[in-house]
Amino acid sequence: MALTSWKVFNFFDVSEVKPADSECASLFNSPELSSICSGSDNIFLGSSDGQVRILSSAFKVVRTFHAHHSGSITHIKQIDRTSLLITVSEDLSNEPVLKVWALDKPDKKTGGPKCLSSLNVSNGRKQFPISALATLDNVSQLAVGFANGSVTVIRGDLINDRGAKQRTVFESEEPITGVEFREGPTTTLYLATTGRILTLTISGRGQGQPAKNLDDNGCGLGCMTVDSESGDVLVARDDAIYFYGVNGRGPSYAYEGPKQLVSTFGDLVALVTQPRTDAASKTSILRKFVGSGADDRYRSSTFALLDTDLKYVAHTETLTSQIRTLFAEWGDFFLLTLDGKLFRYHEKSLNQKLEILYQRDLYVLAINLAQKVGVDTSQRNVILRRYGDYLHKKGDYDTAMQQYLKAIDNTEPSQVIRKFLDAQRINNLIEYLEELHEHDKATVDHTTLLLNCYAKLKDTDKLETFIKSGTNFDLETAIAMCRQGGYYDQAVFLSKKHGEHDRVVDILIEDSQKYDEVIDYIHRHEPEVAYPNLMRYARVLLEHCPDQTTQLFIEYYTGQYRLKKDTPVAATQAASGGATSAVQNLASFIPLPYRQATVTPSPATQDNQPLSLSTEEAAAAAKADPPREYKVPRPRTAFSSFVDHPDQFIVFLEACLDKAEMDEPDRIDLHTTLFEICLDIAGNKTGQEKQKWETKAKTLIDDQDISMDASNVLLLSHLSDFGDGTVLVREQQGLRFDIFRSYASVGDTASVIKALRKYGPEEPQLYPAALAYFTSSPKALQEAGDELDIVLKRIDEDGLMAPLQVIQTLSTNAVATMGMVKKYLRETIERERKEISNNRRLIESYRGETDAKRKEMDELGTKPAVFQTRRCSACGGSLDLPTVHFLCKHSFHQRCLNHVGDTDVECPKCAPTNNNIRAFRKAQEDSADRHDMFQDTLQRSRDKFGTISEFFGRGVMAAPPLE
Numbered sequence: 001m002a003l004t005s006w007k008v009f010n011f012f013d014v015s016e017v018k019p020a021d022s023e024c025a026s027l028f029n030s031p032e033l034s035s036i037c038s039g040s041d042n043i044f045l046g047s048s049d050g051q052v053r054i055l056s057s058a059f060k061v062v063r064t065f066h067a068h069h070s071g072s073i074t075h076i077k078q079i080d081r082t083s084l085l086i087t088v089s090e091d092l093s094n095e096p097v098l099k100v101w102a103l104d105k106p107d108k109k110t111g112g113p114k115c116l117s118s119l120n121v122s123n124g125r126k127q128f129p130i131s132a133l134a135t136l137d138n139v140s141q142l143a144v145g146f147a148n149g150s151v152t153v154i155r156g157d158l159i160n161d162r163g164a165k166q167r168t169v170f171e172s173e174e175p176i177t178g179v180e181f182r183e184g185p186t187t188t189l190y191l192a193t194t195g196r197i198l199t200l201t202i203s204g205r206g207q208g209q210p211a212k213n214l215d216d217n218g219c220g221l222g223c224m225t226v227d228s229e230s231g232d233v234l235v236a237r238d239d240a241i242y243f244y245g246v247n248g249r250g251p252s253y254a255y256e257g258p259k260q261l262v263s264t265f266g267d268l269v270a271l272v273t274q275p276r277t278d279a280a281s282k283t284s285i286l287r288k289f290v291g292s293g294a295d296d297r298y299r300s301s302t303f304a305l306l307d308t309d310l311k312y313v314a315h316t317e318t319l320t321s322q323i324r325t326l327f328a329e330w331g332d333f334f335l336l337t338l339d340g341k342l343f344r345y346h347e348k349s350l351n352q353k354l355e356i357l358y359q360r361d362l363y364v365l366a367i368n369l370a371q372k373v374g375v376d377t378s379q380r381n382v383i384l385r386r387y388g389d390y391l392h393k394k395g396d397y398d399t400a401m402q403q404y405l406k407a408i409d410n411t412e413p414s415q416v417i418r419k420f421l422d423a424q425r426i427n428n429l430i431e432y433l434e435e436l437h438e439h440d441k442a443t444v445d446h447t448t449l450l451l452n453c454y455a456k457l458k459d460t461d462k463l464e465t466f467i468k469s470g471t472n473f474d475l476e477t478a479i480a481m482c483r484q485g486g487y488y489d490q491a492v493f494l495s496k497k498h499g500e501h502d503r504v505v506d507i508l509i510e511d512s513q514k515y516d517e518v519i520d521y522i523h524r525h526e527p528e529v530a531y532p533n534l535m536r537y538a539r540v541l542l543e544h545c546p547d548q549t550t551q552l553f554i555e556y557y558t559g560q561y562r563l564k565k566d567t568p569v570a571a572t573q574a575a576s577g578g579a580t581s582a583v584q585n586l587a588s589f590i591p592l593p594y595r596q597a598t599v600t601p602s603p604a605t606q607d608n609q610p611l612s613l614s615t616e617e618a619a620a621a622a623k624a625d626p627p628r629e630y631k632v633p634r635p636r637t638a639f640s641s642f643v644d645h646p647d648q649f650i651v652f653l654e655a656c657l658d659k660a661e662m663d664e665p666d667r668i669d670l671h672t673t674l675f676e677i678c679l680d681i682a683g684n685k686t687g688q689e690k691q692k693w694e695t696k697a698k699t700l701i702d703d704q705d706i707s708m709d710a711s712n713v714l715l716l717s718h719l720s721d722f723g724d725g726t727v728l729v730r731e732q733q734g735l736r737f738d739i740f741r742s743y744a745s746v747g748d749t750a751s752v753i754k755a756l757r758k759y760g761p762e763e764p765q766l767y768p769a770a771l772a773y774f775t776s777s778p779k780a781l782q783e784a785g786d787e788l789d790i791v792l793k794r795i796d797e798d799g800l801m802a803p804l805q806v807i808q809t810l811s812t813n814a815v816a817t818m819g820m821v822k823k824y825l826r827e828t829i830e831r832e833r834k835e836i837s838n839n840r841r842l843i844e845s846y847r848g849e850t851d852a853k854r855k856e857m858d859e860l861g862t863k864p865a866v867f868q869t870r871r872c873s874a875c876g877g878s879l880d881l882p883t884v885h886f887l888c889k890h891s892f893h894q895r896c897l898n899h900v901g902d903t904d905v906e907c908p909k910c911a912p913t914n915n916n917i918r919a920f921r922k923a924q925e926d927s928a929d930r931h932d933m934f935q936d937t938l939q940r941s942r943d944k945f946g947t948i949s950e951f952f953g954r955g956v957m958a959a960p961p962l963e
Helices: 022-027 285-290 350-359 363-373 377-394 397-406 413-420 423-438 444-457 460-468 475-484 488-497 501-512 515-522 527-536 538-544 546-557 582-589 615-624 635-642 646-657 664-683 687-702 710-719 723-732 736-745 749-759 766-774 778-784 787-798 803-810 818-862 911-927 931-940 944-953
Strands: 012-017 033-039 042-047 051-055 061-066 072-078 084-090 097-106 113-120 130-135 141-146 151-156 164-170 176-182 187-193 197-203 212-215 224-226 233-236 240-245 248-254 259-265 268-273 301-307 312-319 323-329 332-337 342-347 883-885 891-893
Touching: 012 312, 022 051, 022 061, 033 323, 042 072, 042 323, 051 072, 072 130, 084 130, 113 164, 141 176, 141 187, 141 197, 151 187, 164 197, 176 224, 176 233, 187 224, 212 240, 212 248, 224 259, 233 259, 259 323, 268 323, 350 363, 363 377, 377 397, 377 413, 397 413, 397 423, 413 423, 413 444, 423 444, 423 460, 444 460, 444 475, 460 475, 460 488, 475 488, 475 501, 488 501, 501 515, 501 527, 515 527, 515 538, 515 546, 527 538, 527 546, 527 635, 538 546, 538 635, 546 635, 546 646, 635 646, 635 664, 646 664, 664 687, 749 766, 749 778, 749 787, 766 778, 766 787, 766 803, 787 818, 803 818, 931 944
Parallel strands: 033 072, 130 176
Antiparallel strands: 012 342, 033 042, 042 051, 051 061, 072 084, 084 097, 097 113, 130 141, 141 151, 151 164, 176 187, 187 197, 197 212, 224 233, 233 240, 240 248, 259 268, 268 301, 301 312, 323 332, 332 342, 883 891
16 A cells, blocks of 8 residues: 555644753754764763763753763664663774663763773674664674674673673675664564665574575665564665565555655654655665765655554655654654754644544544554544544434444433434434343333334334343333233243243233133242232133133142143144244243243154153143142132132132141131032022022031031021021021021921920920910911920920919910910819828928937937847847947947947947938038039029928028037
8 A cells, every 4th residue: 555545644743952051952963973862761962072972851961971082983872761871983993892881880980871891893804884783672682784794793791791702693795774683482683785684593493594585675774673562674665665574574555755764653653755866866876875965966855654554644744954863752753854953743642633533534543543542442432423423414324323333332322312213214223222232221211212113113023033132121111012012922022031920921811811821821830929920810810711720729729739841742743834933932032941841743753753642641740740839828818719700619619628638717718608609509599409509508517527607607598598507507506496486586387396396305495485486476376286285285294384484474465265274274283282282291291200209319318228138239149248238229248349448339230320321411511512513403403492492401501600
């Protein structure tokens, strides 16, 4: 690429350096100035009288010392970032002298810097001037090129002056115009003559081999330098600029014109050219070697700074005088002319450069420049945005969008979106919104806008690609927009992918109305996920899929919930041709276990028969999987779900009742609810159907293993007008009197008689109640018939009522007549009379016995007793002394009593009877204080008065003895 096609800019500010010190100002214009170099924040000037002057950044001489006593300092070099300075003086009558100085070490004798080493540079005793000098940074090797074509390499410890060896490594008939080192695994020396470019390995592998020819064209003096960043050697010829690496020549840039000097400044190439002359002059060897200084016709020079990477000219100008040397220091580039003028070239800041490029709409170059200098992302994005704005104004919307996409990280999205809201730019807008989601910078509004764009274009494929791509976006918004746009399958896919199980069920029910899929989806998840969704939509699912939903309820509430799994089935037909939509393939992107696996068997062949499982085998396989462990909820939590679905509710209740382990309160709830449902269904049926459900309800009550709250059953039976239920419950609760009263309250005489016959033997108090009911109304009395006599007879036999109470009961309503109770009264009076007569006889008998006992007691206490018994009451033998006689008329031998010396002796014959009497008396005394026993006996007794009399005789009501 020719340099003439490169863009030219003014990236440098040029100013002439005019030192305030007149002495310093005269140095640059002095004819004694023979060499110049820079380094370590100083400028070093070598003069023809052997002196070295050091200038500071203020261009003041800070130090002067006499380096050589003879000859002119033709070459001077400072090792950057060190205090080392190398000077070479030449006197054609003697060999050149090379010295190494330590600027930081003063010499005690002279006060100047210390000379570390000094040596004469050998050129085979040939007196030719030095044309080029190069050194390694550690000064371990130096290369000196001579005008006669020879190159001498100096090796050794020049810093510590431990000796150095010189060897001529190259000789040529052509003058040496440049030498440069390149360090690496091997140390390579680049040589330039007026006719060739060569490399020579001076250390490492390949050392000692002849110089390798890189190019058959050489260069002029000062037209060879090294690029410090890449290590490549740069050569400037009249036709172009060439780069040389280890392996040979690299890129070149055509630039016509005689070259005078070449140097580098950072990543820029500094080039000095002269106006073109005739061909004879250009091919002159003398001109190539000594440049154009000998020709007075070259009065002007062109100076340019080139960026070979980005291919532009950073600065160019034409000077009226020729250029003596180039050097860089303090971050600036300096140019010294032959007439002693020193120019400073200060590089403009990056922002200034960018503004120049913006003014010329060179945004691509601005981007490349910013990238080359390594600006941060935010600054680079500013350039990209400006480039995008420029392209947008030109109407190149696609390329503009590419720039906006590159600058998306720190660009306000609204600035770009507003530019592409036109319907014709919707594809560009989609592209930008997609990239926002990729970079996780999208907001809810961005997601909404993107999905609206998809919907407007009806681009289902892009919509599916977007939701399948895993791009970061607001899930809530994406799902909402898919639902609004009718893309229900995509909404379901997103919800499944992100584990939004509740939302999946909601979409399938509210939008897609795929109720079978809902049940299948719920059945494939863990209990903690399945249960909330099942309860939330139970009524809807029971409305549309009653059997499947009921079965799912039964499994969950009986603790038998298992995850539904697929079973492989045989392929009944070959896969049909045609591509299925991407929506149908969404399930393949759902991670297990959140999707239903689809088994696609290969076509059946002789060696590959499809597998199929029968329904029984599939059921057995499902049962082999153990139920999940979870806390089974109480059955009553599901009751509200079965409203308006009584048939399914009964199936659910009965299935729950079949569960072996269940808490008693839950079992009561289930039985009570089942009883209520049966009554509710029976209330809506007629005929045999009604009887069927009532019979089922009665079965629930009759079953002794079924426990229900009696009050609930009574309430439900009453509300449903189910009399049999009320009766059965009251029977189980022992509320027979309530059953009787319920019949009597409605005037059902037949039921009253039936209840009386059924419950009367166990509940005697029903007979007085029946008597009151029968005589409550003429109708009841007529319907009772002969049952009245049976009731009166039973009351009389069991003593349930006193005759006076019977008379009072019969006379309450003036319904019964004396003729109806004449027989009862006659029998009662006769019985009472007999009882009175018997009681009187007993009283007379008891009185007689009492009087006889009292008389006998008096006689024993007042009259002597006569004992006429002649035989012992114990042994039956004749009585002989000593004899013991008792007042009870029994006599004993003293020896037969077995009591010796006892004064309190009791008759052995009467002792058992007396003991019984004493025990009985003691029991009476003990029971006198047990009033609870008295009250209990009185409550259970039919003859209350007789019981009171009996306990009165036992002394219960006697006054306690005084202390």
